[in-house]
Amino acid sequence: MDVKLRPLFAMTKEAFCMVIAPEHLLVSVLEWFAREDGAGLLCICGNFSRVLSRLDRCCPAFHVRRAFTAHQLLGILEEAECRLIVLEHDPTLYDDAPDLALPVALACADRARNAPLFLLAPRTDPALRRMARGAHRIVCVEQGEVPARRASLRALLVRDQQTLDWGR
Amino acid sequence: MWIFDARATGDGVEFWCREQGSVRHHAVEYTPCFSFSLSDPHLYCGMLDAVEERFGAAECTFETVYGPVDGYRVCAGHRVAEAIERETRYAARLYNVDVRREQRYFAESGLFPCAYPGEPRFTAAFEVPLTSVRITVDAPPRQSSPISQVTVEHERVETFSGSARTVLTGLLECVEVCDPDLILFPHADFWMHRIAEQAEEFGLPMPFSRSGRFRSLGSRSYWSYGRREYRPAALIPDGRMLIDTDQSFVYREGGLRGVLVASRITGLVPNLAARYTPGTLISAYEVGEALRRGIAVPFRKWDAEGLRGCAELRAADRGGMIFQPDAALHVRVAQIDFTSLYPTIIVHHNLSPETVHAPGRKGFLPEVLESLLAFRIATKQQKTLDPSCAGIDRILKWMLVTCFGYTGYKNARFGQIEVHERITGTAREILLRSKGIAEEMGLSVLHGIVDCLWVQGSGVAEFKRRVEEATGILTEREDYDWIVFLPQTDGSGAYNRYYGRLSGGEVKARGILARRRDTPAYIKMMQRDLLAAMGEAKGPADLLGIEDRVRGIYRRYREGLTRADPEDLAIRRRISRLTYAGNCMGGAAVRALQRRGVEVAPGMEVGYVVRDAARLVVDPAWDAGTIDARYYGALVEKAWEEVAFAFRCLHENYNAAIPANSVNT
Numbered sequence: 001m002d003v004k005l006r007p008l009f010a011m012t013k014e015a016f017c018m019v020i021a022p023e024h025l026l027v028s029v030l031e032w033f034a035r036e037d038g039a040g041l042l043c044i045c046g047n048f049s050r051v052l053s054r055l056d057r058c059c060p061a062f063h064v065r066r067a068f069t070a071h072q073l074l075g076i077l078e079e080a081e082c083r084l085i086v087l088e089h090d091p092t093l094y095d096d097a098p099d100l101a102l103p104v105a106l107a108c109a110d111r112a113r114n115a116p117l118f119l120l121a122p123r124t125d126p127a128l129r130r131m132a133r134g135a136h137r138i139v140c141v142e143q144g145e146v147p148a149r150r151a152s153l154r155a156l157l158v159r160d161q162q163t164l165d166w167g168r
Numbered sequence: 169m170w171i172f173d174a175r176a177t178g179d180g181v182e183f184w185c186r187e188q189g190s191v192r193h194h195a196v197e198y199t200p201c202f203s204f205s206l207s208d209p210h211l212y213c214g215m216l217d218a219v220e221e222r223f224g225a226a227e228c229t230f231e232t233v234y235g236p237v238d239g240y241r242v243c244a245g246h247r248v249a250e251a252i253e254r255e256t257r258y259a260a261r262l263y264n265v266d267v268r269r270e271q272r273y274f275a276e277s278g279l280f281p282c283a284y285p286g287e288p289r290f291t292a293a294f295e296v297p298l299t300s301v302r303i304t305v306d307a308p309p310r311q312s313s314p315i316s317q318v319t320v321e322h323e324r325v326e327t328f329s330g331s332a333r334t335v336l337t338g339l340l341e342c343v344e345v346c347d348p349d350l351i352l353f354p355h356a357d358f359w360m361h362r363i364a365e366q367a368e369e370f371g372l373p374m375p376f377s378r379s380g381r382f383r384s385l386g387s388r389s390y391w392s393y394g395r396r397e398y399r400p401a402a403l404i405p406d407g408r409m410l411i412d413t414d415q416s417f418v419y420r421e422g423g424l425r426g427v428l429v430a431s432r433i434t435g436l437v438p439n440l441a442a443r444y445t446p447g448t449l450i451s452a453y454e455v456g457e458a459l460r461r462g463i464a465v466p467f468r469k470w471d472a473e474g475l476r477g478c479a480e481l482r483a484a485d486r487g488g489m490i491f492q493p494d495a496a497l498h499v500r501v502a503q504i505d506f507t508s509l510y511p512t513i514i515v516h517h518n519l520s521p522e523t524v525h526a527p528g529r530k531g532f533l534p535e536v537l538e539s540l541l542a543f544r545i546a547t548k549q550q551k552t553l554d555p556s557c558a559g560i561d562r563i564l565k566w567m568l569v570t571c572f573g574y575t576g577y578k579n580a581r582f583g584q585i586e587v588h589e590r591i592t593g594t595a596r597e598i599l600l601r602s603k604g605i606a607e608e609m610g611l612s613v614l615h616g617i618v619d620c621l622w623v624q625g626s627g628v629a630e631f632k633r634r635v636e637e638a639t640g641i642l643t644e645r646e647d648y649d650w651i652v653f654l655p656q657t658d659g660s661g662a663y664n665r666y667y668g669r670l671s672g673g674e675v676k677a678r679g680i681l682a683r684r685r686d687t688p689a690y691i692k693m694m695q696r697d698l699l700a701a702m703g704e705a706k707g708p709a710d711l712l713g714i715e716d717r718v719r720g721i722y723r724r725y726r727e728g729l730t731r732a733d734p735e736d737l738a739i740r741r742r743i744s745r746l747t748y749a750g751n752c753m754g755g756a757a758v759r760a761l762q763r764r765g766v767e768v769a770p771g772m773e774v775g776y777v778v779r780d781a782a783r784l785v786v787d788p789a790w791d792a793g794t795i796d797a798r799y800y801g802a803l804v805e806k807a808w809e810e811v812a813f814a815f816r817c818l819h820e821n822y823n824a825a826i827p828a829n830s831v832n833t
Contacts, residue, residue, distance in 0.1 A: 042475070047578070052478070055478075061477050061478055061479065062477075062478065063475050063476065063477060064475075064476055064477070064478055064481050065472060065473060065474070065475055065476070066472070066473055066481075066585065067472055068469070068472075068578035068585065069468070069469045069470070069578050069579065071258065071468040071469055071470040072469060072470055072471070072472035073472075074258050074259075074470070075470045075471070075472050076472050078207075078259075096579075099254075100258065103257050103258050106257065107257075
């Protein structure tokens with residue numbers, strides 16, 4: 001499966017790609033993937049997803065699994081049977097297991113041989129930097145001018161999400 | 169043999185017990201094994217050979233909550249276990265790696281602390297054959313405080329005062345002579361370090377430990393229910409119970425018998441049970457029960473939730489049900505509380521990680537919580553006849569409260585988020601069903617929050633009976649002569665802020681300033697005095713009759729504010745961090761304490777008095793002089809507003825829906 005993230009970046013199969021971009025772009029990426037192949041998409045996130053909560057309510061359905069520990073994430077990656085995986089990075093998973101960042105990245109690369117895997121993160125952090133060693137491709141999108149239409153959404157992005165509350 | 173302390177040694181376990189009237193010390197050899205399994209062992213045959221050769225790993229089948237698992241047993245420590253993890257790139261699933269050795273020994277030997285062999289664990293009636301002393305250092309627990317006076321209470325009261333050397337010599341000799349099994353000591357975890365340092369400096373022996381050795385428990389900052397908590401480092405002597413009566417949550421809530429019960433049911437020695445949180449206790453209880461049943465305890469949390477669609481996840485990921493009240497004063501209201509709702513749901517609905525997708529089998533969690541729940545229900549009934557059981561009841565209540573939250577905790581050994589979601593889902597159905605029953609019976613449901621309902625109307629006794637019959641869960645009833653549900657800032661009813669007069673005359677309040685931990689003592693006193701006066705009124709007419717007196721109390725406190733002792737205006741709160749991004753009182757308090765040489769750690773409780781709120785200037789409570797009268801005046805007003813709301817309701821006839829004949833029976 002060849003997928004396009006943005007016109008500039010063409011993603012190929014068997015790739016573990018890290019996408020570091022402003023949150024509204026990450027939301028667009030997930031929505032785009034869901035529209036392309038919702039039935040074959042698995043989204044993996046942590047306890048407090050900042051992307052899932054901002055999806056358009058018309059976004060096609062897809063499967064979700066949450067990992068609250070890095071070990072759970074490894075288990076989910078091992079069990080994943082899907083055509084595309086989107087992993088929303090949760091740095092808190094590595095708070096008490098910093099050594100697991102690289103094994104998780106290697107598991108992501110391993111899993112990507114069967115299904116392209118996109119790791120989405122709004123910013124870098126120590127865990128992500130360790131994981132970068134296992135990634136096939138890293139895409140960084142800098143925060144530019146936020147369109148006015150998104151201004152109110154940006155205000156929402158500031159607060160930490162506490163529960164899963166879809167739709168906007 | 170009544171075991172009251174134990175420790176793990178290099179090759180076994182040592183424990184101290186009361187046996188035939190004297191203290192005995194036992195040392196036993198005991199080397200526990202850990203187990204692991206691999207989904208594809210052939211991938212790691214080189215590593216398996218090495219582990220077999222060096223540590224005698226053997227193939228075995230062991231029990232887990234999910235059923236028997238084929239794997240390997242290794243008699244080695246946790247470093248070997250972690251090396252196996254790394255070698256297998258975390259594919260190995262390890263069990264029984266980090267269980268406390270003495271707890272495991274007790275579980276496998278059929279022993280438990282603080283009880284005679286064969287004695288039932290789940291009972292509030294038990295003997296305590298310990299000798300004890302109470303030590304008090306007559307100084308605040310601060311680095312700068314000299315140890316100039318110490319009081320020891322045993323058969324008589326002895327006070328040692330003078331130079332630090334004189335005081336310590338007297339104290340240490342007294343401990344040696346008394347040779348107590350139990351030492352109750354406010355701020356022990358602070359003072360023991362000072363005492364040990366100074367004893368070494370003066371060349372004095374430390375008879376606190378019966379073996380001469382001490383175990384140290386490191387200081388720790390941690391998050392608990394959204395709050396930063398701090399546990400100070402502890403120096404625990406061998407062979408005695410040393411309880412910090414001020415810092416120990418379990419002791420404060422449950423007293424000595426509460427600590428002993430926590431120890432008996434978890435299998436942890438009392439020195440640890442007294443220092444752990446209820447969450448750690450329930451975790452230890454589950455671990456102990458697993459060991460007693462021969463079930464391996466997972467080292468890591470790897471069993472994730474199942475695959476779900478977005479909509480399914482959204483529907484499941486919800487909390488407790490709340491019916492928002494009208495902000496108003498209501499008369500003749502009954503509160504119906506479900507007893508231990510969440511634990512009962514776990515037991516009655518067989519909710520456990522292994523039963524989420526296989527509901528036919530008996531779950532581990534329901535099985536182990538059943539005994540604890542039955543013990544709590546029995547203790548709760550018993551405490552009405554025997555008030556000495558109240559502490560035990562509170563500890564059991566805390567443990568059962570946390571057992572629900574623990575099912576959703578990311579590192580819970582026997583928890584899973586889907587269990588957590590099913591518990592809250594079932595609780596929502598129960599509250600909805602109960603509301604339906606109330607409305608069918610013509611009762612008005614004024615408010616509902618997770619596990620209790622406030623209803624108004626006649627036939628409450630029958631309502632209670634029907635709810636218990638429909639849900640199978642016991643309930644408790646409290647009757648209010650009047651109750652005030654306070655408003656939120658937008659005027660709608662607040663979910664968790666109310667006060668009212670119970671039919672016995674006592675005033676019950678929740679969520680208001682008088683109940684908040686960070687409210688200064690002066691403000692608390694004022695609000696309590698106001699409510700005490702209002703508690704004399706049985707109904708709206710009586711309330712109006714005492715309004716002037718209540719307003720007088722308010723004026724007295726408002727006018728007395730500038731003469732108040734600054735210590736009574738101290739705001740006590742836990743600091744969540746040491747550096748704050750923005751300017752705030754918390755940051756100002758940290759800086760003020762650090763300037764005075766206090767070592768501050770996240771989770772510590774600090775007390776400060778606001779000197780200038782606009783410029784964020786605060787002083788530590790013990791060093792406060794002037795106060796910001798305007799800042800504290802606003803707090804007085806805020807406390808008064810919560811009380812004045814009741815009178816506003818009465819004057820504005822805010823609540824017009826009280827039928828004259830609405831008497832609860």
